Amino acid sequence: MNSRLMQLFKNISDIPRASFDEKKISDYVKQFGLDLGLEVRQDAFNNVLIKKPATSGYETAPVVMLQSHLDMVAEKNMGSTHNFDTDPLELIVEDGFLRANETTLGADDGVGVVYMLALLEDKTIEHPALECVFTVEEEVGLVGAENFDTSDLNAALCVGLDSSGENSVYVSSSGGVRGHLTRKVVKESKVSNTIKIGIRGLHGGHSGGDIHLERANALKLAGIILKRASSLFDFNLVDIQGGLKINAICREADLEIALDDIEGFKKWFKEVESELLVQYEISDSGLEFNVIEQKTETVLSQADTKAIVETLFMLPYGMLQKSMAIEGLTITSANIGTANLMDDTFEIAVSLRATQTFVIENVMTLVESIANIHGFNLDFSAQYPGWNYEKESKFRNRLFEVYQSLRNQTMVEEATHGGVELGIWKGKMPHLDIIGLGPIMYDIHTPKERLDIASFKRTYEVLVALLTSLNHY
Structure with a gap:
């Protein structure tokens, strides 16, 4: 765990966070924001909103909402003695991947949580005003997002961090x-x-x-x-x-x-x-x-x-x-x-x-x-609800430009059959220009779940570069 991203992932993996049991991880995120001196709101459902002001030169850039969910699917092999109510995840680094011992890893959506925590604490990154939304009970019906009050959000752009693939961007999803x-x-x-x-x-x-x-x-x-x-x-x-x-x-x-x-x-x-x-x-x-x-x-x-x-x-x-x-x-x-x-x-x-x-x-x-x-x-x-594809997206085009410049590769659009919260945000805030971004992961929702560590770091670099590019938008 030799990088800050990996250390943050270990920190949240030490806290049980199965669906319906997010109070402890919610309190951790809340305190994380308070310790940084940032504006924090925790609601009755244990959703958390943390706002970070724009850095110098980005005051007029569009406000960006970053979003991920705190809960994870708690799956384990029948022979496992792991207790999701009390035990930290046993993380294993193997062949360039991060996995857990006999259980799900919770990279869905621990990755998004870590990305936001890293951005919130880093004082060296230039970025617009950020509104980081951490939701609960996503894995059991998108309950946290459905009950989240967006009345104090000012975001014009949204990055959903509950995606995977690294070189693909989510552009629509199913309802369920x-x-x-x-x-x-x-x-x-x-x-x-x-x-x-x-x-x-x-x-x-x-x-x-x-x-x-x-x-x-x-x-x-x-x-x-x-x-x-x-x-x-x-x-x-x-x-x-x-x-x-x-x-x-x-x-x-x-x-x-x-x-x-x-x-x-x-x-x-x-x-x-x-x-x-x-x-x-x-x-x-x-x-x-x-x-x-x-x-x-x-x-x-x-x-x-x-x-x-x-x-x-x-x-x-x-x-x-x-x-x-x-x-x-x-x-x-x-x-x-x-x-x-x-x-x-x-x-x-x-x-x-x-x-x-x-x-x-x-x-x-x-x-x-x-x-x-x-x-x-x-x-x-x-x-x-589902999230319908929008043919024109200035924010998506900006991501494509940033990725091409950074990686010399072309990103691809991807529609997902998975249920993500982006349809709910679009319903609550129709003006949002939304994209979904995430690293390479395999076998999500199973004890074989694993996260490509290099992709985990590279995707964070893309996210940072995207935010930094928004001073001229």
């Missing part, structure tokens, strides 16, 4: 919504032999940015296995557990069923396993199944078993529609994030995304129909 399906279940007393299948080795990933990669979803696989088995075997569900976060492609799941024909099921499942391994031999080559025999004294009723199996099988997953205008862009998708049996309730959480409100409403209606058919209650929440 979350769905929570719940069903009361009945447990019956029945001593029985069981089969437990552990689904492991999947790549996972961001439910927006990686959904087009045809990666397997462990909960969707569970639904397929159980649906096919239901036509051949009489069984009762004992348990299904899978996924940690709604906005991550489910990597691991366990399902357990009670049945009499254990040997027949094991023989049948070998054939199913072979087919699934072939299906995902390219996109998810690490897929594996752990099959063990157990015993149980309680099972779910036949009615609950059927409802859960049918629902997991029928719920949409993956890329549902791609853009015909922008190559490689997903414009509609669905993810099954988590499923849990807790006492007398079975819960499923889904994340739906689309660029067009009309389209996402159609997918919502599909999920609602599936829920109604199989006796699930359904609540939608945290719906957020």
